[in-house]
Amino acid sequence: MKFASIGSGSKGNCTVISNNSTSLLVDCGFSLKQTTARLERLNMNPQDIDAVLVTHEHDDHWSGVRALCMKYEIPIYLSAGTYRAVNDRCLGPINLVDTEVPFTIGGFKILGITVPHDALEPLQYVFETNSLRFGLLTDLGHLTPYIFEHYSCLDALFLEANHDELMLAEGMYPSFLKARISGNWGHLSNSQAIDFVNKIDHARLQHLVFGHISDRNNCRSVLKKLVNQTSGILGKVHYANYEYGSDWIEII
Numbered sequence: 001m002k003f004a005s006i007g008s009g010s011k012g013n014c015t016v017i018s019n020n021s022t023s024l025l026v027d028c029g030f031s032l033k034q035t036t037a038r039l040e041r042l043n044m045n046p047q048d049i050d051a052v053l054v055t056h057e058h059d060d061h062w063s064g065v066r067a068l069c070m071k072y073e074i075p076i077y078l079s080a081g082t083y084r085a086v087n088d089r090c091l092g093p094i095n096l097v098d099t100e101v102p103f104t105i106g107g108f109k110i111l112g113i114t115v116p117h118d119a120l121e122p123l124q125y126v127f128e129t130n131s132l133r134f135g136l137l138t139d140l141g142h143l144t145p146y147i148f149e150h151y152s153c154l155d156a157l158f159l160e161a162n163h164d165e166l167m168l169a170e171g172m173y174p175s176f177l178k179a180r181i182s183g184n185w186g187h188l189s190n191s192q193a194i195d196f197v198n199k200i201d202h203a204r205l206q207h208l209v210f211g212h213i214s215d216r217n218n219c220r221s222v223l224k225k226l227v228n229q230t231s232g233i234l235g236k237v238h239y240a241n242y243e244y245g246s247d248w249i250e251i252i
């Protein structure tokens with residue numbers, strides 16, 4: 001199994017996950033033109049995508065889904081709440097995902113995990129193929145026992161490190177926005193993310209990718225410094241950004 005981000009941040013997110021037979025996208029917060037160009041960088045075409053899974057209705061995850069899926073007749077997977085929130089009855093083939101009910105697409109077994117975020121019914125996803133497990137976890141305000149349970153024993157993890165607490169507190173955002181971002185239904189801070197990695201069973205973690213990094217309230221060097229100060233993080237650490245995303249990362 002391999003995965004790559006074609007872009008990650010407050011303005012747009014999209015992740016590609018692929019094995020020998022099936023290629024999936026999670027979210028698409030980019031225009032059709034941008035998505036096509038960004039996929040090309042990974043030697044992929046939109047025609048290669050077998051399904052798009054949506055985490056929630058916020059624009060940075062949803063804005064490009066409709067155009068992509070309508071043009072290339074790609075089936076969409078999303079929760080009933082997200083479907084209600086996007087309020088679009090002309091989306092083509094829709095598959096509703098229930099949290100805690102595993103489903104399969106091609107060679108992937110997938111589980112949708114409920115997360116605390118200010119959307120109607122947000123889900124994050126864990127993918128399994130050939131006994132390898134990859135977890136995607138962004139857009140959540142805090143970590144629940146249920147999340148700990150499902151994100152242990154992964155081979156790779158793409159994890160939100162949205163903001164540095166001090167940079168957010170001292171930054172230019174209005175106080176209501178600061179409260180939203182740092183609140184229980186907002187986004188994970190650098191220290192929450194690192195603390196999470198330390199607490200889950202990460203003995204077999206090969207790759208850890210930090211993503212959804214805010215360009216206003218965080219910076220890679222601050223996060224990197226914190227990661228380097230933390231002992232015991234196993235696996236290779238990567239940082240995905242908005243402009244480039246990441247290279248393909250292979251899990252073996």
Ligand SMILES: [Zn+2]
Binds near residue numbers: 009010013060139212
């Ligand atoms: Zn987001």
Ligand SMILES: [Zn+2]
Binds near residue numbers: 058117119139
């Ligand atoms: Zn969101």
